[in-house]
Amino acid sequence: MPVNLLPPQPDALHPVPGVRLGVAMAGVRKANRRDVTVIALDEGATVAGVFTANRFCAAPVQVCREHLAAGQAVRALVINTGNANAGTGDDGLARARSVCRALAQQLGVAPTQVLPFSTGVIMETLPNERIEAALPAALADLGAAHWAQAAEAIMTTDTLPKAASRRVSVGGRTVTVTGISKGAGMIRPNMATMLGFVATDAVIAPAALQALVREAADASFNRITIDGDTSTNDSFVLIATRRAGHAEITSLDDTDSAALRDAVVAVAQQLAQAIVRDGEGATKFITVRVDGGRTEAECRQVAYAIAHSPLVKTAFFASDPNLGRILAAVGYAGIDDLDQTSIDLYLDDVHVATRGARHPRYREEDGQRVMKQSEVGVRVDLHRGAASTTVWTCDLSHDYVSINADYRS
Structure with a gap:
């Protein structure tokens, strides 16, 4: 049983304008479970991420880094559980890219505007055909309030879904920060078999967003350990949809950045601590x-x-x-x-x-x-x-x- 951890209440997870989430069953590893998640972003959103320090990183991590480096605006994230697509060589890269192409085609965007994420067993072939077949159902399920469903769909050995949400005032406007994570084992500094996705409607410049995701990771996911192992698939992504309407934050030294920084770090810490509370077999x-x-x-x-x-x-x-x-x-x-x-x-x-x-x-x-x-x-x-x-x-x-x-x- 997790240590003093309760499942998130869906109505306490504030929707983030410009973000919709949908889940579907693909049978990646087990039948009759929701194991594919799509996070769709409205045009104008910016995305920053940090990834595993493990040099034997998974195919989706490599593809995410490539797509972010390409500089095109990210329009969607696709996440599967049950298979890590790690230790799979060139074939794994091809399959991760195939999933990106399939989702991009259905959304009418470029494949480099899609970021893939996988978690599960290492050194097994990704059944990308099953994932691609499930994408229409995930897209049909897209909804702004589906954070709790997505938190459940990205679980592996987790016993409970993990989600957190905050609202703060930035520049006289209400700003929302909501996120989900998964992880219960193979957790240590530099993240681990954990995936974290946090979104905000704050108006923040890309360079400041990248600085904020690193600061938040260092204050949260990089301060937890369950078993000392660093996984191949760690990923922590911060999304800013820029819909809140306040003046743009161009630096974390800006006057209005403090409230946003505190909210993002608080959400990230809550998600990171939930991973430890749900550590495999944990009682303390x-x-x-x-x-x-x-x-x-x-x-x-x-x-x-x-x-x-x-x-x-x-x-x-x-x-x-x-x-x-x-x-x-x-x-x-x-x-x-x-x-x-x-x-x-x-x-x-x-x-x-x-x-x-x-x-x-x-x-x-x-x-x-x-x-x-x-x-x-x-x-x-x-x-x-x-x-x-x-x-x-x-x-x-x-x-x-x-x-x-x-x-x-």
């Missing part, structure tokens, strides 16, 4: 904060050393306050001149270690009390400087092994 949602670093980069090193550690994660699953595992992770994080005698460790309100040793008032039952909670905070103070960072992770359970052992069956 863990916030890891590292303070007192000389730089944010070294704080991230320590935070991810803790969040990636199987020993730490299994201790949290068992609610076993074997907290020397956390200190060990801090020690091997890669800070060569780290002074272990300056480190403080906290579990929520419990001061576990001070000056690199067990706090004299720490009692194991206090640590266990915190670890039995469904949401746990870990804080490390390095006492080296003023930098800090936060990442989100989950525990590692028996079910994680079972889910991944049975994934292809």
Whole structure:
């Protein structure tokens, strides 16, 4: 069961003017499930994206990068679940491009104006003919209020759909930000087997939109880890339909950009944290904060050393306050001149270690009390400087092994 995560309420997901979504059943991997999604954009929309850092990236990632680099206005996104189209070579590229051509023909646009996305099993041939056959049904289903249906249609091992929405005032106009994501495993920094799609009707210049999608990714999807694996298909896309009617935002330094930036980051963080809460087999949602670093980069090193550690994660699953595992992770994080005698460790309100040793008032039952909670905070103070960072992770359970052992069956 996901950790304190509820399915989105469709009426709480605000439609974004200029965006319509439709879903259909293609039988990509399993029959009788909605597994193809089309997101259609009105003319004038702009799109920016960031993609996996995995050098063995999937065919749709390669095609998305090509199409965005071509510079033509994106008019549609097409997403399939059940098959990643990764590790498929030139044939996979041809099949991804074929899906783009098929959708472009039906929309009356150029193939380079379509972005493809896939998620699912790696090294299996994409059944593009089935996807293409389902496109008319997806187009017939297009609707501005279909965010919840689309969130469900892009799921793989997720147990719940993930969606979020905000409305803010920008330049005296109401601006909407709504998004969906999927992901439950193979999640780590630089995103992972996750897809995220966020749209706004804000009027923002393309260069500022690209800066905003990177900033939002760094504050959200690049701060989560479930199992330390980086997938082949990670994609996070930000769409601006430019329909809100306020003066154009040309830079994130513009006065009116702060409210938009805060809303986009808030939606992205909600979606990213939902992925961790729905982590495969997760029973605990863990916030890891590292303070007192000389730089944010070294704080991230320590935070991810803790969040990636199987020993730490299994201790949290068992609610076993074997907290020397956390200190060990801090020690091997890669800070060569780290002074272990300056480190403080906290579990929520419990001061576990001070000056690199067990706090004299720490009692194991206090640590266990915190670890039995469904949401746990870990804080490390390095006492080296003023930098800090936060990442989100989950525990590692028996079910994680079972889910991944049975994934292809």
